[in-house]
Amino acid sequence: MLTGQQTWKFQREPRIISTATIVGPDEAKGPLGNSFDKCYDALEIEEKTWEKAERRLLNEATQLALSKKNLTPNDLQVYVGGDLLNQIVTNNFVARELKIPYLGVFGACSTSMESLAIVAQLVSSGAVKKGMAGASSHNCTVEKQFRYPTEYGAQKPPTAQYTVTGAGAAVVSLEGEGPAIEAATIGRVIDLGITDPFNMGGAMAPAAVDTIIAHLNDMNRSPKDYDLIVTGDLASVGHPIAIDLLKKEQVPIQSTHFDDCGLMIYNTKEQLVQAGGSGAGCSAVVTYGHLVDELNKGHLRRILVVATGALLSPITYQQGDSIPCIAHAVALKGKGVE
Amino acid sequence: MMIYVWAYIVGGLICVIGQLMFDVVKLTPGHTMSTLVVAGAIVDGLGWYEPLVEFAGAGATVPITSFGNALVHGALTELFETGWIGVISGIFKLTSAGISAAIIFSFLAALFVRPKG
Numbered sequence: 001m002l003t004g005q006q007t008w009k010f011q012r013e014p015r016i017i018s019t020a021t022i023v024g025p026d027e028a029k030g031p032l033g034n035s036f037d038k039c040y041d042a043l044e045i046e047e048k049t050w051e052k053a054e055r056r057l058l059n060e061a062t063q064l065a066l067s068k069k070n071l072t073p074n075d076l077q078v079y080v081g082g083d084l085l086n087q088i089v090t091n092n093f094v095a096r097e098l099k100i101p102y103l104g105v106f107g108a109c110s111t112s113m114e115s116l117a118i119v120a121q122l123v124s125s126g127a128v129k130k131g132m133a134g135a136s137s138h139n140c141t142v143e144k145q146f147r148y149p150t151e152y153g154a155q156k157p158p159t160a161q162y163t164v165t166g167a168g169a170a171v172v173s174l175e176g177e178g179p180a181i182e183a184a185t186i187g188r189v190i191d192l193g194i195t196d197p198f199n200m201g202g203a204m205a206p207a208a209v210d211t212i213i214a215h216l217n218d219m220n221r222s223p224k225d226y227d228l229i230v231t232g233d234l235a236s237v238g239h240p241i242a243i244d245l246l247k248k249e250q251v252p253i254q255s256t257h258f259d260d261c262g263l264m265i266y267n268t269k270e271q272l273v274q275a276g277g278s279g280a281g282c283s284a285v286v287t288y289g290h291l292v293d294e295l296n297k298g299h300l301r302r303i304l305v306v307a308t309g310a311l312l313s314p315i316t317y318q319q320g321d322s323i324p325c326i327a328h329a330v331a332l333k334g335k336g337v338e
Numbered sequence: 339m340m341i342y343v344w345a346y347i348v349g350g351l352i353c354v355i356g357q358l359m360f361d362v363v364k365l366t367p368g369h370t371m372s373t374l375v376v377a378g379a380i381v382d383g384l385g386w387y388e389p390l391v392e393f394a395g396a397g398a399t400v401p402i403t404s405f406g407n408a409l410v411h412g413a414l415t416e417l418f419e420t421g422w423i424g425v426i427s428g429i430f431k432l433t434s435a436g437i438s439a440a441i442i443f444s445f446l447a448a449l450f451v452r453p454k455g
Contacts (some may be wrong), residue, residue: 152368155360194362318366 004218006211007185014123016332017176018071019288020064022057022289024139026273029284030266035290036166043140043165051085054138055280056288057167058083062134063167069176073098075169077128080104082111083136083280084163085145092138093237101128108309109204110187111135112168112284113328118330119172120330124181126181129173136167137279146314159237160198162273164265164327168284170292177335179295182302183336185215185329189311194324195329197312200323201238201262201275204224204308207325208234211306213241215329216251227300230291232283232307233262235276261286263306283307295334302333345397352401371402378406386417387411408432 003009011046021036028039038060040046045053062079066072073079079098081091081103095102115133122128141151142163148154172181190210194203208231216222223229234242239260246253261283262276287305292298306329317323352374359370381387387407390398398404409429417427430437 148367179345 003183004212004214007183007218008117008118008212009119009219010093010124010181012124012174013180013182014120014172014174015176015178015180016170016292017064017178017188017290018069018171019169019172019291019292020061020066020068021168021285022061022166023281023285024057026139026162026271027164027166027277028219029263029271032265032286033292035293037061037228037289038295043138045138050138050140050144051089054083054090054136054141054165054167055093056132057138058136058169059097059164060092061136061167061169062094062098062132065084065132065171067115069171071130071171072265073100076100076130077134078103078113078119078122078131079134080114080122080168080256081134081136082106084108084111084142091134094134099106107280107307107326107328108311108328109137109278110307110309110328111279111280112287113184113305113330114308114313116181116330117186117328119170120181120184123172123174128232130171131173132169132171134167134169135280135284137163137165137281139163139165139279141280146312152180156196156274159196159202160274160275160276161200161233161278162266163261163279164233164277164282164285166279166281166285168281168288179332179334180337181330182214182333183219184331185211185218187211187327187329189215189323189324189326191322195317195322198308198318199237199238200278200310201234201236202219202241202298202329203238203323204232204310204325204327205234205238205245206236207327208232208306209249210307211327211329212304213249213251215304215331216305218281218330222255222257223251223253226256226302226304226331227258228257228291228303229253230286230305231260231304232305233276233278234308235262235278236268237275264290287299291332295332297313298334299311300334301337302331304329304331341393341395344394347397348394349397349401352397352403356401374402375406378403379410380406382407383411404438405433407434408436435446
């Protein structure tokens with residue numbers, strides 16, 4: 001049900017009944033390494049090309065999310081997913097294996113919450129009984145897609161981010177146990193004129209702030225109603241900018257724990273990841289791994305995941321255009337939280 | 339002995355210029371490289387690159403500016419020896435060793451490793 005201008009508040013709250021996360025070596029070495037279902041110790045993921053490697057991550061994540069609850073693809077009526085490659089090929093090919101109705105979505109790194117919001121709406125409205133959301137990225141496919149092939153060894157400034165190698169999938173249903181999806185706030189495209197593709201965090205921060213404020217206003221809530229508000233991947237440059245912008249808008253963000261998936265996934269002081277993690281897989285594996293675990297254990301009661309995306313293409317920034325950005329928010333709550 | 343020191347300093351300074359073009363002027367790696375090549379060509383056209391090579395040795399011949407220098411140098415040398423047609427034939431005379439080396443070593447590398455970036 002529409003609440004305010006941008007928020008869908010679910011009358012019948014769907015639940016995330018199963019999740020799976022599969023990551024590469026750098027994510028395994030990070031502080032959340034133990035929260036992932038499977039970690040590969042080489043970026044090749046036992047495949048011959050980087051694209052196949054990413055595909056395998058997502059394929060295994062979708063299969064594992066199903067098998068954890070003894071489900072098969074036929075128990076689902078929709079799969080919604082996206083990634084960062086041209087024509088979202090990773091998801092197209094994974095959907096070929098699933099053989100169920102498929103909606104491919106692109107929201108850059110916000111794809112994780114965009115797909116979850118759509119599946120939640122489809123399940124809540126009764127359009128489908130069960131659905132699955134998925135998102136993936138691979139360091140070597142995405143760096144090549146948006147910047148330079150990793151073998152080229154191009155220098156990256158400290159404001160740049162490091163694409164997460166990982167895939168996450170979540171099965172959503174009205175029946176079953178798991179964190180409830182309370183509401184989703186669909187973001188607007190915000191562009192404050194930043195043209196540097198090596199400073200995506202700074203470009204995306206205003207979009208994250210816009211969506212957080214829209215969500216709080218629509219839901220008539222304040223940050224302290226959440227145990228955690230976590231942005232998608234603003235990393236060490238964008239996250240402080242988001243805090244400043246929220247303070248400027250007089251949002252008492254200090255009354256809650258405000259963190260960022262791109263900062264949580266790596267030990268940014270010791271791992272060579274510049275400003276922190278990014279990629280559609282970043283917020284997907286942090287949310288479906290660590291955060292869903294914490295909600296299930298009762299360590300967190302209510303959280304807001306605000307996945308951010310930079311909607312540029314290599315052509316647009318080479319032609320000097322600025323970077324349009326978006327953020328989608330999904331509110332999750334643990335068992336027994338009213 | 340001093341030529342080693344100057345090679346280090348001059349070569350380093352050319353790299354500093356490249357890094358500044360990268361970080362401050364925000365040029366892409368492609369633009370940075372071609373600008374340095376053109377700069378080397380212009381400097382040689384003015385007759386200043388040769389004295390720099392004598393002064394700093396490898397500090398001036400190793401950076402990419404030396405490629406621009408070699409292009410112009412070859413063209414000018416042939417111009418004086420064989421006339422105007424030399425401008426075209428001379429360009430790759432001096433640089434052929436560098437270009438051939440790039441092709442041959444890339445080929446050898448590709449025999450052993452498979453680039454897939």
